[in-house]
Amino acid sequence: MFGKYLIFFVFAVMTGTAALAVIPKRLYRKYLLYAIFLGGLGDAILSPIFSKIFHLTRYKNMGYFNIFDVFSFWTPVTWMFAFSIFFYLMPVRKLFLALYLLVWTGLSYSVGIVLQAFGLFDYIGIGKYIMPVIFLVWFTTAALVYLKIEKIEINRLI
DSSP, X not given: OXXXXXXXXXXXXXXXXXXXXXXXXXXXXXXHHHHIIIIIHHHHHHHHIIIIISOOEEEOOOGGGEETTTEETHHHHHHHHHHHHHHHHOOOBHXXXXXXXXXXXXXXXXXXXXXXXXXXXXXXXXXXXXXXXXHHHHHXXXXXXXXXXXXXXXXXXO
């Protein structure tokens, strides 16, 4: 039988498989580049801040893939794949983009709850109330950076 820590790997494989299935092959590089910096690296920077400095979250049972007792090696990989899907599917109509950001915020928070049920992650204290706001800020910032770099105008029409 395998340890709980392999669930992080399973999440990475599932998210990577979804990214490969959804994103056309010719666009992998484009979306993965954005996702590496805004998703994977973002997670590697934000995880220590929210776990070790503000004590709002905590990864547990990371096994062999433990990085400095802060996060599993597989979590930034999973975020990278998730953000590649996020960028590929992102709408440019203002109303739809706002709803899209809220959906991704809820989805991300829910993944934390699922990991918590497996005994792999905790929202600590007020973190369970603040983290949805953090996710919304993270996704909004990533979307705005992506739109600015790609020079995509947000359509103001509904």
